[in-house]
Amino acid sequence: MRQIEVAQVTQAVKAAAIAANYEPGADLLAALAGGAESEESPTGKEIFRQLLENARIAKEERIPMCQDCGLAVVFVEMGQDVHLVGGDLDQAINAGIRQGYAEGYLRKSVCHPLTRANTGDNTPVVIHTEMVPGDRLKLTVVPKGGGSENMSRLFMLKPADGLAGILDRVVLTVAEAGPNPCPPIIVGVGIGGNFERAALLAKKSLLRELGQANPDPEVAAIERQLLAEVNDLGIGPAGLGGRVTAMAVHVLMQPCHIASLPLAVNIQCHASRHREVLL
Amino acid sequence: MAKTVKLTAPLTDRDVMQLDIGDTVLVSGVIYTARDAAHKRLVDLLAQGEPLPMDLKGQIMFYVGPSPARPGRVIGAAGPTTSYRMDSYAPTLIELGLKAMIGKGKRGPEVIEAMKAHKAVYLGATGGAGALISQRIKAAEVIAFPELGPEAVHRLEVEDFPTMVINDCQGHDLYEQGVKEYRRTSTR
Numbered sequence: 001m002r003q004i005e006v007a008q009v010t011q012a013v014k015a016a017a018i019a020a021n022y023e024p025g026a027d028l029l030a031a032l033a034g035g036a037e038s039e040e041s042p043t044g045k046e047i048f049r050q051l052l053e054n055a056r057i058a059k060e061e062r063i064p065m066c067q068d069c070g071l072a073v074v075f076v077e078m079g080q081d082v083h084l085v086g087g088d089l090d091q092a093i094n095a096g097i098r099q100g101y102a103e104g105y106l107r108k109s110v111c112h113p114l115t116r117a118n119t120g121d122n123t124p125v126v127i128h129t130e131m132v133p134g135d136r137l138k139l140t141v142v143p144k145g146g147g148s149e150n151m152s153r154l155f156m157l158k159p160a161d162g163l164a165g166i167l168d169r170v171v172l173t174v175a176e177a178g179p180n181p182c183p184p185i186i187v188g189v190g191i192g193g194n195f196e197r198a199a200l201l202a203k204k205s206l207l208r209e210l211g212q213a214n215p216d217p218e219v220a221a222i223e224r225q226l227l228a229e230v231n232d233l234g235i236g237p238a239g240l241g242g243r244v245t246a247m248a249v250h251v252l253m254q255p256c257h258i259a260s261l262p263l264a265v266n267i268q269c270h271a272s273r274h275r276e277v278l279l
Numbered sequence: 280m281a282k283t284v285k286l287t288a289p290l291t292d293r294d295v296m297q298l299d300i301g302d303t304v305l306v307s308g309v310i311y312t313a314r315d316a317a318h319k320r321l322v323d324l325l326a327q328g329e330p331l332p333m334d335l336k337g338q339i340m341f342y343v344g345p346s347p348a349r350p351g352r353v354i355g356a357a358g359p360t361t362s363y364r365m366d367s368y369a370p371t372l373i374e375l376g377l378k379a380m381i382g383k384g385k386r387g388p389e390v391i392e393a394m395k396a397h398k399a400v401y402l403g404a405t406g407g408a409g410a411l412i413s414q415r416i417k418a419a420e421v422i423a424f425p426e427l428g429p430e431a432v433h434r435l436e437v438e439d440f441p442t443m444v445i446n447d448c449q450g451h452d453l454y455e456q457g458v459k460e461y462r463r464t465s466t467r
Binding site: 040041043047050051053054055057058061062063064065066067068069105106107108109116118120147150164167171178179180181182225228229232233234235236238239240241242243269270271 | 315316343344345346347348349352355356357358360361363383384385403405406407408409410411413414427428429430443453454456457458459460461462463464465467
């Protein structure tokens with residue numbers, strides 16, 4: 001057994017939350033630069049130029065890329081040979097977000113669903129914990145914006161709907177979202193599992209580095225098809241018309257019940273933020 | 280042909296009637312911020328016959344909940360939030376003289392009708408460019424509902440704040456036009 005102090009978890013989550021909000025990943029910067037090249041609409045090109053400038057200012061001036069610093073989602077991959085000591089893991093993660101959002105001057109965007117009273121510290125965090133082999137602890141901090149989350153959808157399709165039904169629903173979801181989720185977007189798609197697993201697959205697919213295809217050729221083909229169809233919609237950067245509506249489509253797929261074909265579409269705005277820490 | 284127009288708030292009917300979709304508008308002067316929670320408060324005040332924290336005549340409302348300012352800075356990141364969430368409140372404010380709204384994303388038919396009827400426009404700012412946009416904000420103070428935190432109403436002084444006309448007061452829609460130009464029929 002390898003011991004890890006939960007205080008280390010708090011520190012790691014705090015640093016990751018701040019870094020994710022100030023510093024876009026190299027993959028995102030490359031995707032934005034690629035979009036600025038390939039976009040045919042002059043307005044669309046200008047939007048890409050603004051987003052690259054925005055990313056530069058955020059990093060240099062230590063200001064969040066986007067004022068929506070997100071609801072904090074944390075994925076935990078816990079090695080089964082890790083022994084956590086010094087406190088409760090969920091509390092340690094929440095403490096990291098609380099401290100990071102205060103010290104990083106990040107917006108607190110979490111409230112009571114009915115009274116809408118702000119919790120004041122951006123908690124509670126949405127935590128997904130998974131046990132894996134090994135003696136390491138992997139934390140992935142994902143600040144997820146509300147605008148793109150609102151445009152996400154879950155469909156319980158019939159098996160007869162098949163691949164065509166899946167393609168139709170994904171394209172429809174992006175078409176209906178239009179300019180709302182801050183295109184150029186990244187489309188996360190979960191196929192299979194059940195009601196809640198499809199949604200989790202869609203969210204997890206967004207963690208993949210931009211520019212990487214699903215290693216399964218069958219799934220990679222679906223990603224290519226979807227990216228082409230989504231970009232044929234013409235929504236473009238900021239929804240003002242253009243060729244690049246989505247910079248990527250990521251799909252994760254797993255078996256499902258013989259009666260079902262669950263499909264989840266999780267839309268990610270261009271401010272795709274995530275940071276991984278390995279303890 | 281799209282034009283660039285510099286406007287200083289408060290706006291007149293004439294200011295907004297010259298605008299067409301696709302025009303760039305560089306906004307200067309004082310504008311106000313409000314999101315969902317603040318809009319609900321404003322409309323509740325009106326329902327109770329109470330005065331609003333600002334005179335809406337000719338004003339510009341920016342749909343934003345800024346991130347906190349670092350010490351010594353004016354404001355944090357301050358890009359637009361998605362506007363449709365304010366659609367149920369906007370017509371009431373437009374009737375009271377609101378001349379422009381700054382946000383991102385589509386507006387509902389009730390807002391587009393109110394803009395036509397009362398001469399108002401909807402301006403788009405680049406969503407997700409909160410760090411860039413914040414550089415055009417020269418002063419900021421909370422003037423109402425401080426308990427709402429990021430959703431409080433701020434009075435902002437802006438200089439050449441960059442926007443584009445999404446809906447003019449003739450009922451045109453830049454999103455619809457832009458998408459039409461680039462849409463392709465999928466081959467499947």
